[in-house]
Amino acid sequence: MSRIGKMIIEVPSNVEVKIDNNEVQVKGPKGELSYTYSPSLTVEMNDNIISVTRHDENKTTRALHGTTRALINNMVIGVTEGFKKELDLIGVGYRAQLQGSTLVLNVGYSHPVEFSIPEGLLIEVPSNTKVIVSGYDKHKVGEFSAKVRAVRPPEPYKGKGIRYTDEYVIRKEGKTGK
Incomplete structure (x- = not known):
């Protein structure tokens, strides 16, 4: 399991996150960003916590797991702090x-x-x-x-x-x- 990929992302109260059709949209005080992730991953948001999980153990899926989580985390940090x-x-x-x-x-x-x-x-x-x-x-x-x-x-x-x-x-x- 990816050490980075299994970490959760805490969303601050002033950030709005939408997840639909393999796309994550993050809107905050500094701007708005979006990212389209691989269909072999699942991104879920519950109680202002985002988690990324993968469906299988393919090499590319494992590689994308941590990368996707890191990119979404950078989006959340970027729209709040920059x-x-x-x-x-x-x-x-x-x-x-x-x-x-x-x-x-x-x-x-x-x-x-x-x-x-x-x-x-x-x-x-x-x-x-x-x-x-x-x-x-x-x-x-x-x-x-x-x-x-x-x-x-x-x-x-x-x-x-x-x-x-x-x-x-x-x-x-x-x-x-x-």
Whole structure:
């Protein structure tokens, strides 16, 4: 039995959950999300507690059991609290700024790199070397943060680049190190 899959999901009082035709819809104060799960699973809600069970022991069904439970739990957390990722720009002259609904990064290229901000995400730039991505959909927050980081990932010699705030970059010695 999946350790994650057999855990229950407690639904707060300010969240509304609908389950019908293999689809879970979660609506809360921050937004609304939906997920279509596999027909080989059963999702039930009793007394503000959601449980996920599986019908058989196929390999794919076992794999989907924990995944489905985790995705539904992330939906409930997202519409109540939301998710946040923080990025740091480390390097001489590296900076970020918001221009309307566009995030503009100057990270050592001959041109600035621009990102249009997807719907449902909130981008903050408290200082010119820090970017905060927040939203209620964990997938969108992580995907946008990864795209921004991929523009200039941290390099191991000087540590320059875009990294997550809690990320540790392993540093290497240069040619002179023995």
